[in-house]
Amino acid sequence: MAPKTHFLQQEAIRAVGRALIYAVLIVGGLTMILPFYWMITTSLKTPDEVVMMPPQWIPFCWKWDNYRIAWEAAPFGRYLLNSVIVTLLSTLGELITSILAAFAFARLRFYGRELLFFLLLATMMIPGEILLAPNFVTLTELGWIDRYEALIVPWTANAFAIFLFRQYFLGIPDELYAAARIDGSGDFRYLWRIMVPLSTPVIITSALIKVIGSWNAFLWPLIVTNSAEMRTLPVGLTAFVYDTGKNYELLMAASSMIILPMIALYLVMQKHVVEGIARTGIKG
Structure with a gap:
């Protein structure tokens, strides 16, 4: 039983370690993605939504026309x-x-x-x-x-x-x-x-x-x-x-x-x- 218990403890430690690594990677990935997400969502907002406080993370009205206006x-x-x-x-x-x-x-x-x-x-x-x-x-x-x-x-x-x-x-x-x-x-x-x-x-x-x-x-x-x-x-x-x-x-x-x-x-x-x-x- 002792070797089995030791093996299970090692597996639990490895699982916790992997979970911590994945958590750090996920947080880092989200931190990197956040500016791009904010840029894209802001490009689809109305002028009022852009300055809204607290910030509006998802536009109420998706203004795809902003891209045409910006291009022209x-x-x-x-x-x-x-x-x-x-x-x-x-x-x-x-x-x-x-x-x-x-x-x-x-x-x-x-x-x-x-x-x-x-x-x-x-x-x-x-x-x-x-x-x-x-x-x-x-x-x-x-x-x-x-x-x-x-x-x-x-x-x-x-x-x-x-x-x-x-x-x-x-x-x-x-x-x-x-x-x-x-x-x-x-x-x-x-x-x-x-x-x-x-x-x-x-x-x-x-x-x-x-x-x-x-x-x-x-x-x-x-x-x-x-x-x-x-x-x-x-x-x-x-x-x-x-x-x-x-x-x-x-x-x-x-x-x-x-x-x-x-x-x-x-x-x-x-x-x-x-x-x-x-x-x-x-x-x-």
């Missing part, structure tokens, strides 16, 4: 087009540069490779704000201010993305590279025909991180754009705040239109993100 109150169509162009081209550019650089660091043998990779990683410790002024001056000299080049070109390379791809490439067996070389395959063909197809998880991970970051970027687009025609969605939303004043329901509707696509994209692709991040540590 500013040139969000143009903002959306700019954000899509900048996000797609900067993501494509980052993938190309990261894959090529990571392949060189992972497979090619050249003098100073480890030192160069160390210096590349060291750049990740430099705050981005320090580079704003010199980058702005450089783009001004090139005549790129208030143009797509200023929004795209500086963000087509990323040290963290190169690190992710390099770590993943190191996990691909060396025998594949040796066999490809014996068959007469060049480095670029091996990269394109073998390594890239095998790297789908990390490609999706890197692309998703870049898409979300580029879509939500605010400070840099604010600095390098002057006209409304070149504004991206976050910058356009800031201008919309000044135009709408205290129409919080319209502001929340506009914010929802900007944020929800990225949330949906992440929920769809989260499995690939976890897989890509996990596999980058297979081999150091």
Whole structure:
């Protein structure tokens, strides 16, 4: 009886521990979801319900028309087009540069490779704000201010993305590279025909991180754009705040239109993100 009693006590302790962990996770999840819930419900309220005290958690009258009014109150169509162009081209550019650089660091043998990779990683410790002024001056000299080049070109390379791809490439067996070389395959063909197809998880991970970051970027687009025609969605939303004043329901509707696509994209692709991040540590 004593061993059985001890076993039951251990099971009870484990059950209590799991219950506490689940409770903490549920509370944390609800805390994270609450701002999004409030944003969406506020976007569907009337102006009177927005300022009602105590707060009205569920709208009495669901005003879906707020989204139409918000969309027509500013040139969000143009903002959306700019954000899509900048996000797609900067993501494509980052993938190309990261894959090529990571392949060189992972497979090619050249003098100073480890030192160069160390210096590349060291750049990740430099705050981005320090580079704003010199980058702005450089783009001004090139005549790129208030143009797509200023929004795209500086963000087509990323040290963290190169690190992710390099770590993943190191996990691909060396025998594949040796066999490809014996068959007469060049480095670029091996990269394109073998390594890239095998790297789908990390490609999706890197692309998703870049898409979300580029879509939500605010400070840099604010600095390098002057006209409304070149504004991206976050910058356009800031201008919309000044135009709408205290129409919080319209502001929340506009914010929802900007944020929800990225949330949906992440929920769809989260499995690939976890897989890509996990596999980058297979081999150091």
